[in-house]
Amino acid sequence: MAAVCALAVVLALLLPRTQAAGDGSTGTGSPGIAQGSPARAEEECTDPEKQTLSPSGADGPTIEEIKNRQGEKRKLVVGVDQNSYRWGYRNPNSTGTAELEGFDIDLVHRIAEDILGDPDAVQFKAIPTNQRIPAIQEGRVDMVVRTMTINCDRLADVAFSAPYFKTGQQVLAPKSSTVEGYDDTLADRKICTAEGSTAYSTLEQGQKEGDLPASADISRTVPNQLDCLVRLQLGEVDAVVTDGALAASQAAQDPTVELKGAAFTTEYYGVAMKKDADDLVRRVNQILVDYRKDTSGGWQSSYDKWLSATLGAESEDSEPPAPQYLRKS
Incomplete structure (x- = not known):
């Protein structure tokens, strides 16, 4: 002990x-x-995990701003955890720079690959739990991928993707x-x-x-x-x-x-973004659809690699429900 x-x-x-790479x-x-x-969901907020926008692969102003970053700054800036074992953590037994790895980190790389064409075009920022929402609102990060639960209170401050984990x-x-x-x-x-x-x-x-x-x-x-x-x-x-x-x-x-x-x-965990970043929310939701369908290097593959040892080989209890997109604007 x-x-x-x-x-x-x-x-x-x-x-x-x-920064350099996250908490949750x-x-x-x-x-x-x-x-x-x-707290008890307010009457106007029910099923918070469904309060997101429908998927789209189109670019919009938020994505264009990310793509227009120059040089070393042309990266997706993501708030993550760096000390949650198998989710977002630095493996002390790894060689070299002990890069971030884990289930959440795999998803970040997939989002960066889709938006910027390079899975490594990411600037990770370590943020404590109570700074996840301020980091988004203040523009310190483009999104937070950090075991963050979708709930009604948070929907008043940020936008969420569809769920990616239960x-x-x-x-x-x-x-x-x-x-x-x-x-x-x-x-x-x-x-x-x-x-x-x-x-x-x-x-x-x-x-x-x-x-x-x-x-x-x-x-x-x-x-x-x-x-x-x-x-x-x-x-x-x-x-x-x-x-x-x-x-x-x-x-x-x-x-x-x-x-x-x-x-x-x-x-349900979701990817959190600014409330007005509609194009980014839609794009992430499209990425999640494709990520779940990818049988060789997608959601299931990441689960098997990182979480099966602690949550069990069968992933059904952790799989999010079929997404519903009830938010209209």
């Missing part, structure tokens, strides 16, 4: 905190399955813990979540609605999701709540922890 903890701390300290987290919850909105909130705790999942066993426990994540909003809403014991301490928030694993290893918190997809990867990094109980929300 001490060795694993030390390794996690070292990795966390070694990871760059600025993700709904409401009773022990049943709930929609992954940080997951749900789960509890991560030491194997020796008496915590059993999202239930009364979390009473009097210190729970870690990432700032700006839907995990925190889920717990906050859960306490308001009585689904989570009022005595559970949900104040232990951190900038990056990996920091929760470190705090769990150090004994500073009793449990972590995050997306099951991310929690499974963290359990693979530390054999002393495990997922507790089933997922208690249903959530």
Whole structure:
């Protein structure tokens, strides 16, 4: 345990905190399955994962601006995670510059290849969870591909693609813990979540609605999701709540922890972009259609490479639903 903890701390300290390549987290919850909105969906927002534009391969003003960048700046600028194992991370065992790799990173390369003709025409920017939306709104990135849940609150600030992955909130705790999942066993426990994540909003809403014991301490928030694993290893918190997809990867990094109980929300990851970048949203949706159809180097191939070891060989539970495009403008 001490060795694993030390390794996690070292990795966390070694990871760059600025650009060069990313962070993530993700709904409401009773022990049943709930929609992954940080709060109850407002009446005017239903099925947030369907509130996107229909696919198109056409260029528009946003894409033209990206294509018109000159020299070394002619790249797609993408906010990503760099410390989520198998999603967006720097492999310390790789040779050379320890380039970013993972499921989200594969998707970024596919988008860059389609728009700029070069899968490596990407400038990665590492952004903490609570900076994902500001980074888009302030124009620091063209998009965020960083295990980002589509929900109603976020749709007020950014536009999303159709879903590219299905997951749900789960509890991560030491194997020796008496915590059993999202239930009364979390009473009097210190729970870690990432700032700006839907995990925190889920717990906050859960306490308001009585689904989570009022005595559970949900104040232990951190900038990056990996920091929760470190705090769990150090004994500073009793449990972590995050997306099951991310929690499974963290359990693979530390054999002393495990997922507790089933997922208690249903959530979908999407690519986030500026609200007025309609042409880019449509283009990404077209890329996702083609990516899912590609049997040799597309979605399934990326899943098999990065996620099958932690989520299982069968990908059905992680596959997003057939996309619906209900947003008209």
